[in-house]
Amino acid sequence: MLDFVIKRFLQVIVVVFLALTVVFFLIRLAGDPTTLFLPPDAPREQIEEYRELLGYNRPLYVQYGDFMYNAIQGDFGESLRSQEDALGIVLDRLPATFQLAITSLILALFIAIPLGVLSAYKRNTVFDRIGVGLTVVGQAVPSFWLGLILIFLFAAQLQLLPSGGGGTPVHMILPTLTLAAYSVARFTRFTRSAMLDVLQKDYIRTAKASGVPTMRLIMRYALRNSLIPIITLVALDLGVLLGGAVITEAVFSWPGVGRLLWQSLMNRDFPIVLAGVFIIALIYAIINFVADILYAYVNPQIRVK
Amino acid sequence: MASSLPQGEQALGSVLKSKQKTKIGEFFSNLSRSWTGMLGFGIIMLLLFLSIFGPWITPYDPMHAEFSKGLLPPLTDGHLLGTDHLGRDIFSRIIMGARVSVIIGIATACIAGVIGTIVGIIAGYFRGWIDIVLMRLVDVQLSFPFIVLVLVINAIIGAGLRNIIISLAIGGWVIFARVIRSEVLALREKEFITSSIATGVSRLQILVKHILPNLFTPIIILASLQIGTYIIAEASISFLGFGVQPPTPAWGNMLNEGRDYIFSSWWLVTFPGIAIVITALGVNLFGDWLRDTLDPELKGE
């Protein structure tokens, strides 16, 4: 197990390192950042002066080494706009993102797993058909559009809920629903197919042949076996959830990392972009890591050698 | 000895005789058995039609702005779906937007598919250190949210149709590489490959004559399932102000522009969204059908 943890930990470091490297070089390739601060007609000497000041006149690999050296210490430079510590700004926004993502994830799992189980158990009935239909349609609805529609209905028409911003629980309702909706569709589908797969296994037949009642067969046996693939698929899908969070935050002006990243991209505030990429890569890597441990926990073939 | 075969076997023979010629017929007869597949196929055909013949069927010039006619609700003044804030006909813009979605979906699938397949084959067939390096790279990229990656890349390299396709392809090739590699690995272990090696077939011929033809099905299935993702991703990114830029009509940037009028003019954000949903639904339905028909083993994700 220790072996496994260390291996995964190394992988996390590699992921984060490479993500930063790629973004760093992309930014540098895309153009000289100094032009962003100065009027287009700024004299040459002023540009040179600025380049010198910010260290952009040094060779690229020196800049890269410098950047990495600082990044390891958590220093991604200062925001080009507010002159505050970039990582600090990102970390300030992190709780809001967590709040949104975790609530949505829990909501999605609580709806999707029972729905998927029921759909599999009642397969090919009207209930199942409707369930499958909804998941297929659900997967075709882009989350940002769903967000807009929810704003239109609940904020513009009914005037029940705020259209954006953060702070109170009421502000959370629409973004959470938006973010959860897409995951519900996918998780339901996963659960249904995992259950269907398990229900036709030989060992389920064995349990039936021992006289196990259907409800117990599903709840205790089949669901437990299905959890193994469900955990894997849900973990793989958390990237989609995290990505969805960026867009949902933008739609609802939710004060999280996603919205910050988007705004910084708009403003070409690259230190914040780099810090944001760092945090997202780190979070996603950690989530995968936890999912792997969970996976090993529910699967005795891995846990018990 | 052949004559001793049961009659059934011989009867089977005559049925299957004309098989080769009717591949297309077979496709449609299979399709007609699934209404979801038909629906998906129908939607795709409609999209292709719109994207090719769009300019000839739009009732108005989609780029033509007429401020006096701004924000007309649907079904007024001959505007089926109303007009936007600049007075442009939404119906015409949606039709023209189909072209952007189709181009992006297909172009990205082709580029990402080709790159990913090549990488997947190299990694899976030759194994060794090259496999380790390539797959580490894929792992790393896969452990970063697709949409965020595409967003960041597109924001840095700049907006525009070409750049959004490049960004999507950079984000999308890894799935192909991963899937194709595992297909190749599975194929390599298949007994019919061992059988060909035992026959004396060379490595290159095994790759070309035995492995490649068996990859065709998974590539097609995967590509058709990915196109929906690309179309939605493009719309999301255009919505965020990157991707395809106005005035080129794309469903995503129409929604971005319409967003400011959500409290007054609902049709600006409703119809382009419905167009995206129908498109993604059609592509996904068709992809699901393809997967279920061509490869029963892949069923269930």
Added chain:
Amino acid sequence: MSDAILKIKNLKIEFKSGKETVQPIRGVNFELKKGETLGVVGESGSGKSVTSLAIMGLLPERTSKIVDGEINFKGNDITNLKEKQYRKIRGNEISMIFQEPMTSLNPVFTIGQQLSEPLRQHRNMSKKEIEKAVINVLNQVGIPRAEQIINEYPHQLSGGMRQRVMISLALLCEPDLMIADEPTTALDVTIQAQILELMKNIKQENDMSLLLITHDLGVVAEMCDRVVVMYAGEIVEVAEINELFNEPLHPYTRGLIDSMPTQNTRKERLYSIRGQVPRPNEITKGCVFANRCPLAFSKCFEETPPVFARDDHLSKCWLQNTKEGEVV
């Protein structure tokens, strides 16, 4: 006969796949006497496994249907029992052992957890009592270290061990009838010998009846008192074991016995039945075996033969066409 524990009368089963329906079982009749071991022999597609699943009430619910006939267990018709009632029989009065010991045990539960299930369902026992009973039955099937095994998972056991666990699972509630569907096919020869030996002993000790389904005539010769031979969804012959081997009446049975390598001179061509088993959708009128039968004559292709009896020896073949023998 009153001492029959299981009677199958004219059983017909239909399977649906898409719009097609096939009948893998078309009118099967046999009975199993109390305390005997009855073998059901046949090749793939003969319908032997489907028959056994039907007895257990385990046919796939939505895609299959018993269209006709009766399954009678201990004097009760169990053909159309409600799921709830059937559950009281399964694992309790009738239990079953399957072919694949590797996949028939649930990978995420311990052996102990899985073995306590039939007792939980059918017996009113405390946890302690259940554990005792489980260890007891594990010892009975010759599993060493039973106290530790109950806390282990299936993947920690070898194939032979897993099949022993499956047998102990079937034994737990001391059933009257045990159905074994190809119980040794997936096992190596030396392990097969162990398991067959074990099944013989257990059957004797527990006073059970055994329905043994297999494709292997050697296993049949080894284990059975009487044999039912199935071909393409029908029973073609029923006989006492020695009689079947000494004097097979149906050409198919004769062909099977004659094609055993041990019945042929070494290094010579084996006797062989030409052609192959028809698929269910290829069956037409006449005798199902006619197109492979070396003795077939015109009537065989025209009319389905009835069952002819010579004492207790039944055979579904026109060659046995004697007035007094006809059963129908």
Added chain:
Amino acid sequence: MAEEALLQVNRLKKYYGISQGLFKKDIIVRAVDDISFTVHRGETFALVGESGCGKSTTGKTILRLTEPTEGEVIFNGTDVATLQYNDMRSLRQQMQMVFQDPYASLNPKKTIKQLLMEPLRVHKKFKEKERLQKVTEMLDIVGLSKEYLDRYPHEFSGGQRQRIGIARAVILQPDFIVADEPVSALDVSVQSQVINLMLDLQKEFGLTYLFISHDLSVIEHMTDRVAVMYLGKIVEVADTETLFKDPKHPYTQALISAVPISHPAENKERIILKGDVPSPANPPSGCAFHTRCPFAMDICRQKEPETLLFEDGHTATCHLYTTKSREELNYVTSDSK
């Protein structure tokens, strides 16, 4: 006897490493552990044993479908184990293989014609025009009609597919065929058809078979000599008839006694082995069979037995014969029969 050796396997080893992660040493599985035997031209030589004994790996290693770890495989005077890639490829027309699973061993995307043409094309046999003729002839020989040429494998039954697999192996007219459990996936009534086909082909083309199987009754019927394998090692080699009449090694004795009877009236004395086959990753010390052997002695736990030659090329690797006197020997062999 003037028997010409077609294939000589000398001290062949095939080890696999199973990775145990970063910090642990790989587990070494000795799938084939130092085996030697000779196959004569025109005979059928059997490798028999239970699953995991290494018989299939031996077959694949001989054909270089997996690389040997150590040892020589001398075929017609050339050492196959050290041949260069291209030489090996051209040698393959003389040594072919028939697989166990006729469903898996034919490419589902190819027609029968393509499948049978491939070997001819690869080895540039015959002119293009004659090839089709040759393929049709071959189909006829294995009992399939030429109408089947444009069909795909999934349109055939298991027995027919195995005929196609055999046709594919024989079409190059090789000297030597490794047949890995060629009939065990087939129905009983089809099994005998395929065995007959193999016997016929052997006569017609003078083939030499290495016949790998776990089915002792099939082996007794159709092979000339047998090597019995247990945990990667050969424990006994003998003429088939001798082996079944007078098995020396306790494992062979148990194996033969475990075969189900062929008639209910037959009364067979069984040697029921205790326990399971140990894992080849962690074989027992000394004689690998000692954990299950009814005659195990102290020496069996400590020392690997040496191979002993009895009359007529009959060899067995067991301590019973190295430590006991003649009389005791007779006692052991006759008692356990």
